[in-house]
Amino acid sequence: MPNGSLEIFIYKEVTMKDRQHLSLEKLFEIVIGIARGLEYLHRGCNTQILHFDIKPHKILLDNKFLPKIVDFRLAKLCTMKESIVSMLEARGTISYIAPEFFCRNIRGVSHKSDVYSYGMMVLEMVGGRKNINVGVSQTSEIYYPHWIYGYVVQGNTKPQLLGLKNIEETKIARKMILVRLGCM
Template sequence: MVVFMKKTKNYQNIEAFLRNHGSLPLKRYSYSDIKKMTNSFRHKLGQGGYGGVYKGRLLDGCYVAVKNLIDSEGNGEEFINEVASISRTSHVNIVTLLGFCFEGLTRALIYEYMSNGSLEKFICEKDQSQTNHSLKWETLYQIAIGIARGLEYLHRGYFGLAKICPKRESIVSMIGVRETIGYIAPKVFSRNFGTVSHKSDVYSYGMMVIEMTRGRQSNNVGVDNSSELYFTQWVYERLEVDEELGLQGISNEEDKERVRKMIIVSLWCIQTNPSDRPIMSREVEMLEGSINSLQIPPKPFLSSPRSAPRDSSINLLS
C-alpha cells in the first residue's frame, strides 16, 4: 500500500511537471496511441541498446519511428527533462523528435521516419555488390562529417551519454547497453578509466567510423575481418609505414585522402585516455582540413578481441 501511494504521488508530481511544460512543441501520446500507430509493434526496424525501434503511422498518414524504451528507472522526471531538452534541438544532421509517451511504466519517443533506413545496412551488409558499393567513399566521408557536426551541436548543450548516466555512477548497466557494447567507451564499464563525459560520445563516434571503413575491407588483405580490434591494429600498422590500406572502392587520389582522414580521425577518437580524444569541433576541423596537417595518434589500446554485436538502429539519436 505504501509502495502504491508512493508511485501514485510520483505520478502526480510528473503530471504537474508536464502541465508546467505545456509549451513543449511535442505531442504526448498514450500507450493506446502507440499500439495503434505501430499496429501492436508489428514492424520492427531495429534494436538499440535502450530499446526496440518500430515503424509507425500517424492518423495523417505520416510515417514515424517509435522507440520503446526499456529498463526505465526513476520517477520519470529525468525522462521528461530529457524530452524537453531534445525538443529544443534543431539541426540538419539530427533526426527530429515529434512526440513522446509517458504512461505508467511506458516511456517511448516518436521520431520522424528515415525512409533510407539505418547506416548499418550500408556498411555491414554481407552482399557488398548490392549495398556497400552503392555508397561511394565521397558519400561515406560526407556522412562521417555530418554525424560529427550533429554531435558537435549536441555537445554544445552537453547532450550525449553523460546525460543518461546517474551523476553518482560511472558505470552503465551492462543490460542497458548490451546491443551496442562495441561502441561504448571503456570508462563506461570501469571506474579505472574515469567518469562518463562527452568524450564517451567521441569514442563511440570513432568506433562507428572504424566500422564504416572496415565494411570496405578486401577479402584478400590477410586480416581477421570479424573484429574491430584486429582491423584497428592492422590498419594502424599500415598507416605507420604509409602502405596502401587495401580497402575496396578507392578509385582516385581524393578517395585515398578521404579514407586516410577518416581512419586517422577515428584512431584519435578511440584513444584510451579521454583527455587525448579531440572534442567534436576539432574532429570536424580534422575531417575538413588538409591531410598534411594530420598526425598519426599513439596506438590505441583496445582490450576486447570480441566483435561488437550489430546494432541495426545506428543513428544519431536512436
C-alpha cells in the same frame, strides 16, 4: 527515414541487392554530419545529452543522405557545467563502448565516450566491416582498429584491401582513419 540506417550502406556482408553504393566522398559528408549532430547534443542544447550508443544502425539517413542520430534510450541528460557524469554500469554496444566504462578507478564518464563510439563507427565506414570480426583468417585482423592502423596510417597503404579505387579515395580514407584515431 527514406534511406534507412547507415549500416545498410557500409557493411560488405549486406547483400548487394539491398545495398546502394555510396562513394567515399558521400560517406565523408555523412561523417561530418554525424559529428555536427554530436556537437549539437554535447554543446548546442541547454542541457547536455550523452547518447551512449552511437553506432551505424542508430544513424538514419534522409532522402539527401543527411544523417540523423536516433534512439536515445540509453541517453543521459546532464548540465552543461558537468564534465564528468557518474555511471555505475556500462551503457552501449560492446565494441563501441569507451574503455573508461570498464576501468574501476574511473567512476564517471563524459561526452568523450560518444566521441570514442563515433570514432569506431567512422572506422567501420572506411573499411566496410564491423570493428571486431572473429571470422577473419588471421588473428591479427580480429581487432579492426589495429589492423587498419598498420595498413593505412603507418604507410603500408593497400587501397584494394579496403575496396578503394584510386589515390583520391585513399586520401579520404586516410583522413577518416586519422579522425578515428583522434577520437581515442
